[in-house]
Amino acid sequence: MSDQHAVVTGGAGFLGSHLVDSLLNDGYQVTVLDNFGSGRPENLEHVDAERFETINHDVSEPFPSLNNVGVVYHFASRASPKDFDSHAVEIALANGMGTHNALQFASEHEARVVLASTSEVYGDPEEHPQHEEYRGNVNVRGPRAPYDESKRFAEALAVAYEAQHSLDIRTVRIFNTYGPRMRQDDGRVIPNFLTQALEGKDLTVYGDGSQTRSFCYVSDLIAGIRAFADAPSEVAKGEVVNVGNTDEVTIFELAELILEIVDTDSDITYEPLPEDDPKIRRPDISKATGMLDWEPTIGLEKGLKRTIEAFDD
Numbered sequence: 001m002s003d004q005h006a007v008v009t010g011g012a013g014f015l016g017s018h019l020v021d022s023l024l025n026d027g028y029q030v031t032v033l034d035n036f037g038s039g040r041p042e043n044l045e046h047v048d049a050e051r052f053e054t055i056n057h058d059v060s061e062p063f064p065s066l067n068n069v070g071v072v073y074h075f076a077s078r079a080s081p082k083d084f085d086s087h088a089v090e091i092a093l094a095n096g097m098g099t100h101n102a103l104q105f106a107s108e109h110e111a112r113v114v115l116a117s118t119s120e121v122y123g124d125p126e127e128h129p130q131h132e133e134y135r136g137n138v139n140v141r142g143p144r145a146p147y148d149e150s151k152r153f154a155e156a157l158a159v160a161y162e163a164q165h166s167l168d169i170r171t172v173r174i175f176n177t178y179g180p181r182m183r184q185d186d187g188r189v190i191p192n193f194l195t196q197a198l199e200g201k202d203l204t205v206y207g208d209g210s211q212t213r214s215f216c217y218v219s220d221l222i223a224g225i226r227a228f229a230d231a232p233s234e235v236a237k238g239e240v241v242n243v244g245n246t247d248e249v250t251i252f253e254l255a256e257l258i259l260e261i262v263d264t265d266s267d268i269t270y271e272p273l274p275e276d277d278p279k280i281r282r283p284d285i286s287k288a289t290g291m292l293d294w295e296p297t298i299g300l301e302k303g304l305k306r307t308i309e310a311f312d313d
């Protein structure tokens with residue numbers, strides 16, 4: 001249990017709201033900063049704690065003044081490829097100015113920082129699985145650049161604040177995660193397929209479905225992030241770790257599994273693969289498992305069933 005004060009940017013979103021639950025459960029006072037762009041008040045409406053408040057705030061603006069903050073989880077950024085065109089500037093600024101503001105605020109409080117980075121920093125990878133040492137294959141001019149490159153810049157800002165201000169920053173490269181509280185119209189593949197299957201519509205596969213992903217259930221991801229955040233400074237300060245699940249499936253296999261679980265008459269239809277869509281993706285999580293004594297425990301079928309229950313409510 002902790003009586004510390006944690007700030008969670010993006011706390012009304014999918015991952016942020018699960019993080020809030022985990023922190024409140026451990027006794028933290030929690031303040032969420034969110035502009036509700038892709039986040040939803042209902043993700044937090046179950047929270048009934050005096051130790052909790054939400055402030056409607058855009059992280060690309062300087063943070064409001066708050067008391068005695070011990071840790072900042074910077075998670076604010078739209079993450080759906082659906083938003084990569086329509087909200088490109090907002091995304092780049094949330095990860096650019098937003099990260100600068102989060103790190104500046106943390107410096108003033110001498111607070112620890114947990115920075116949400118992404119497997120997208122590896123781009124369309126030429127090394128497999130992706131280890132933290134891999135430098136990536138990202139198209140700086142491509143349609144995913146505002147997201148991918150702003151996350152890479154956020155990591156570079158972390159290096160800058162570590163060097164210049166000795167801030168305790170832990171960077172987590174999150175691989176595809178799914179679970180309850182994802183928006184059904186979010187545009188990411190699991191909510192897409194589940195919504196289509198539950199409505200009896202055909203599942204849209206982009207490309208021939210041979211591209212791979214490794215999907216992590218949200219409770220496993222949050223456990224990994226919290227273990228990293230709470231690890232002693234001697235172990236975790238200034239480190240970057242991959243957190244995700246290593247079970248790799250093709251998108252076609254994912255579609256088939258969902259059709260089987262939902263038991264629908266839906267079929268599969270094919271559309272062209274978007275530009276720069278990664279063809280393979282699987283995290284090397286040996287660093288996290290070694291450092292944190294953590295590993296994912298929830299398999300894809302079990303996690304999908306839990307997600308379907310939540311979507312069906």
Ligand SMILES: NC(=O)c1ccc[n+]([C@@H]2O[C@H](COP(=O)([O-])OP(=O)(O)OC[C@H]3O[C@@H](n4cnc5c(N)ncnc54)[C@H](O)[C@@H]3O)[C@@H](O)[C@H]2O)c1
Pocket residue numbers: 009010011012013014015016033034035036037038039040057058059060074075076077078079080090093094098116117118119173174175176177178
């Ligand atoms: N879910 C995944 O698989 C995944 C994978 C890799 C990285 N991530 C990272 O994790 C974080 C959370 O992602 P998510 O899946 O929960 O997405 P989400 O869209 O559900 O949550 C993002 C939250 O940030 C808020 N937000 C966005 N821009 C903001 C701004 N300028 N100011 C204040 N709030 C803002 C949104 O309103 C929302 O509540 C993001 O940084 C994302 O890049 C997620």
